[in-house]
Amino acid sequence: MLARDFCTPEAFTVIDSDSIEHAAKEMSNHTVGALMVVDDSGKLTGVITDRDLALRAVAHTEGLDREAPVRKFMTAPAEFVDESETLDEAVGMMRTRGIRRIPVCSEGRPVGLLALDDVLDVMTKALRDLSIENNARRGRMMRRARIERSMEEVESLYEEIKSRLAYAKWYAREALLEEVDDIKDAFNRLLERID
């Protein structure tokens, strides 16, 4: 499993000389909390989050310069993983660095942003599938047991009817036993359908 396969499909970037106002608007328009920052040649130079802007720019006591370049407030140098690295390596890196998003790069250029939330999403879906399958299996076993119990009841009824019909006319006996055989066949078909 490669880190690249778990990235958000769209990776939003800004250039490090763009204004922080532009960065905030990008975050707002795309409803994302983090943007990857690149230089003029497209190489990753940092990451900027809505939290960086709040804590470093909005909190600033000397007033807010909305035209200030992103590079002034971004986290740099950016930690990143190469697109050839596995999901495990990327998650391990996020854990040791205490970060929850990490850019995935190809030759230094961002191709996607991997967020712990996305990984969690994939894992919980897998867990849910597992749990649904488990429940379905238990359901199948319980239905099978119920049908088998009913089948046993039919068998014992069959024997009882047979002994009571011992003195009945032969054609009446055959007709009734045929009916019971049909019922048994129906149960068997039910059992087959469960598997």
Place this chain on the structure above:
Amino acid sequence: MTVPDRYLRAPFTATRSTSLQAAAQSMREHQVGALLVVDDDDRLVGVVTDRDLTISALCEAHDPAATAVETCMSSPVVSMPSTGNIILAASLMRRHAVKRLPILGEDERVVGILTSDDLVREFGNELRWLGESIRTGIDNEANPPEHAVSIFGKE
């Protein structure tokens, strides 16, 4: 699965008139991503996040020193009574699409806060315990400990 005690602690708060700038400084100082906004009577009236501050100050061009957080906070707030449990917390977060859930005491005042990260940690621990019990079960079946008694009685 009641709310573990470690989440029942006084949260960091602001008032309606706290400026965006002061709120951002408070978030930085306390290393949190949101402040609960309370009125004079200490009742919860809103929540303001770091993102709300950024959008208000940079996208809507409000002056951080002269704008009150009440202009950008979320209100009313989805909350949970302290008698609730973490399963209810997860379902409330999902239903209302929120990441933070203030916990209210009997007098309707905030006694704590649960975040979706907290829940992931709690459920993650449960899953780890579950996984370990399953593994121990499989190991015991393969190599029964000497003192183990079969459920079918002594052989």
